[in-house]
Amino acid sequence: EVKLLESGGGLVQPGGSLRLSCAASGFTFTDFYMSWIRQPPGKAPEWLGVIRNKANGYTTEYNPSVKGRFTISRDNTQNILYLQMNTLRAEDTAIYYCARGLRWFAYWGQGTLVTVSS
Amino acid sequence: DVVMTQTPPSLSVAIGQSVSISCKSSQSLVHSDGKTYLNWLLQNPGQSPKRLIYQVSNLGSGVPDRFSGTGSEKDFTLKISRVEAEDLGVYHCVQATHVPFTFGSGTKLEIK
Numbered sequence: 001e002v003k004l005l006e007s008g009g010g011l012v013q014p015g016g017s018l019r020l021s022c023a024a025s026g027f028t029f030t031d032f033y034m035s036w037i038r039q040p041p042g043k044a045p046e047w048l049g050v051i052r053n054k055a056n057g058y059t060t061e062y063n064p065s066v067k068g069r070f071t072i073s074r075d076n077t078q079n080i081l082y083l084q085m086n087t088l089r090a091e092d093t094a095i096y097y098c099a100r101g102l103r104w105f106a107y108w109g110q111g112t113l114v115t116v117s118s
Numbered sequence: 119d120v121v122m123t124q125t126p127p128s129l130s131v132a133i134g135q136s137v138s139i140s141c142k143s144s145q146s147l148v149h150s151d152g153k154t155y156l157n158w159l160l161q162n163p164g165q166s167p168k169r170l171i172y173q174v175s176n177l178g179s180g181v182p183d184r185f186s187g188t189g190s191e192k193d194f195t196l197k198i199s200r201v202e203a204e205d206l207g208v209y210h211c212v213q214a215t216h217v218p219f220t221f222g223s224g225t226k227l228e229i230k
Contacts, residue, residue, distance in 0.1 A: 044210060045167065047219040063218035097166060103155045103214035106178060108166040 002026040002107045004098050009112030016088050016116075022081040022098030022109055029079040030054040033102040036072060036083045038094040039111075046094075048072075050102050051081070088116045120145050120213050124222035131201050132230045139225045141194045141211035148191060148215070155214035158187055158196045161224075162207040170209075171196065203229055 008020040022034070033056075036048040049062035051072045060072050071084040081098050095111040121144040131137050147154045158171040169178045171187035174194060184199045198205060206229050211222040 044221040044223050045212070046221070047212075061217060065218070103157075103219075104172055105157050105159060105167070105169045105212060105214070106172070108168075110166055 002100060004100065004107060004109035006096060006098055006109045006112040009096065009114045011115045011117065012088055013118050014089060014116055017084070017086045018088065018114060020083040020085070020096055020098075020112055020114070022083075024079045024081060024098075024100070027100070029074075030076050032100050034072075034074060034081045035099045035102060036070075036081075036096065037099055037108075038092075038096045038114075040091070040094040045097075048083070048096075052102075085114070088114075090116050092116050119218055120147075120216045120220050122211055122213055122220050122222040124209075124211055124225050126225060127223070128226040128228065130228045130230050133201060133203060135201050136197065136199045137201060137227070138198075139196045139209055139211075141189075141196070141222050143192045143194075143213055145216065146191045147194075147213050154190065156187075156189065156194050157212045157214060158185075159210045159212060160205070160207050161210065162204075165207075167210065198227075201227075201229070205229075 003025045005023045012018050033052050035050045037045050039045040049072050051060045073082045093116050097111045098109045100107040123142045125140045156174050159167040161167045170181050170185050175187045186197045188195050208224040208226050210224050
């Protein structure tokens, strides 16, 4: 069974940093692209970016809205996906989800809430 | 970015009725590989989104066949036949053809 479990969310001040984790299980982690998606309260989701699989060199691609501030990485020995978020702003307040794959949106985690506020 | 316009923003239907939700994109969603990456998701209250339909008309695993998707190019429709109580929530279309992938603003389905 595919399982994705996000963690690391919480309250952070504007300008601060946070690193989110997504623990994956139930599939061969290195075979799959992994994505991050966020959803501000009461709004539509927003795709943040993707890290490709082993066959594609673990390269990354980002939404221009977060490029330069957010970094996606993965630990393929522990099957963990990361999202490093820097220079956080109030508008980054959202539930952050990890998802398996690029275009399919078939598997999502339960999400972790990030609140950016002073 | 591709803009996804969903209508209506909300629906109130009785159990057993059928409904349709429209999703229109600002650009053609036909990828250079010939496929059209348009998905439909359902977000039940307090839950993560769940995929219903992928590539316009393919039913996701475990999704009841009361759900169906049609469309092409820039114009897509999700139909729910015989609505059940578990169908309440917010429906989103999402295009995965053009980076950055973008979501519709959602259609909230309420049960009368």
